Amino acid sequence: MRCAKTLGCAWVEFDVRLTADGALVLCHDPWLDRTTSGSGLVSATRLASIRQCDAGSWFDPRFAGEVVPTLDEALLLAAELGLTVNIEIKSDRGHEYATAAAVAATLRELRHGAPAVLASSFLLSALAALRELAPPIPRGLLFRIVPRGWAELALRLGCAMIGADQRRLSPRRVAAIRAAGYQLAAFTVNDPARARQLLDWGVTSVFTDAPDIIRNVNAGHGPAPARQGAIR
8 A cells, every 4th residue: 555655546446345354455456365375265254363463475476465454454554654545345145134134233333534535346145235335435336247227226326427347348338337426437458458448448547557657548538547557
């Protein structure tokens, strides 16, 4: 996140999951194996054990010794850095409500100490729970392929943003989503030419693993913060 700030990002996006003892930690995969020195399911491992893992060395030696952050730690750091946060809710089957409830509770406890937040998910039940438990939190509905009934789903869940796989988007689909009044975020875009094309179509933001090569694409597309890349 500090690196993202240095690279000029306005947003960061990360995934959260529940541990075996009900803590929220940042981890993309359901398993610890790929991105930490540990192993096993996040949901089957207690927070204390997860905190013993090295979560940085796999990516680059510069990040050796980084621990897996909790959601509250990440939010406080984002606020300190002036970053807006997109929290993606991930969950094992049957734990969607509990995960959304834990996210809502964390944001409620931090109150004014938290940065501006958008909560997103592929999980309809998680978004429904978040709408019930914390209606003021803006929500984003994620799709790998935007289905025909996307508008009804977004309306029912009270979402402000649609997130979609950039490989599956077309100018017509982008226009329809934008005409309906939704922000549209495309993932994952690491090619500047593709990012420029998507923004020209009307996409309002792109997720990228390479903000250092994407960040200048926004020139000429207006100053809206939503156009800044989000490091994943």
